Amino acid sequence: GAVVSQHPSRVICKSGTSVKIECRSLDFQATTMFWYRQFPKQSLMLMATSNEGSKATYEQGVEKDKFLINHASLTLSTLTVTSAHPEDSSFYICSARDDRAQNSPLHFGNGTRLTVT
Amino acid sequence: GDSVTQMEGPVTLSEEAFLTINCTYTATGYPSLFWYVQYPGEGLQLLLKATKADDKGSNKGFEATYRKETTSFHLEKGSVQVSDSAVYFCALSDLGGGADGLTFGKGTHLIIQP
Secondary structure (H helix, E strand, C coil): CCCEEEECCEEEECCCCCEEEEEEECCCCCCEEEEEEECCCCCEEEEEEEECCCCCEECCCCCCCCEEEEEEECCEEEEEECCCCHHHCEEEEEEECCCCCCCCCCEECCCEEEEEC | CCEEEECCCCEEEECCCCEEECEEEECCCCCEEEEEEECCCCCEEEEEEECCCCCEEEECCEEEECECCCCECCEEECCCCHHHCEEEEEEEECCCCCCCCEEECCCEEEEEEC
């Protein structure tokens, strides 16, 4: 089945540094990918829609300068958390939909646990 | 707007017990319904889905029936295993959903004890 690979699975960084998280669709092309944030024991919160070849669309309340999204190819989207602070510590998950099947369910990555010290 | 309501957890059961996790929804249109499962430290996996009324989705011994009259999509399993311990999310896909087309419930943490 369709696989979405997310890397790294865990990252620890110091406050003030930037962290890049990659989301790849391994066996399908995805013009659109999505980034979520999940707090402990909470549901997923959609942060932004990543669009190949154009700017990302951010949900209300999400700082676009803080969470930089680049969708450079049909199989790769990256989320960069800039100038990270401890409050950015969270579980970040990406998802993608196969371009060949727009009505198919989303495929999710395994998430990235970010800890900012 | 759309919304999904799930029973709050954690739900703790013994191995081989019968499982029901309730899910009800409100939607502006005629949604598709999903159950996703999240194992510890992982992302979400699609468990099952149903796209129209009276459809039954099933996978790995889990079942859920799309009940339009009661706007429900309860998840059931006849005999749970320790390996079923996870967080289960009910979700719908509709025109009234988010940019990703999905509206998630808050999740139900299921704990199965041996």
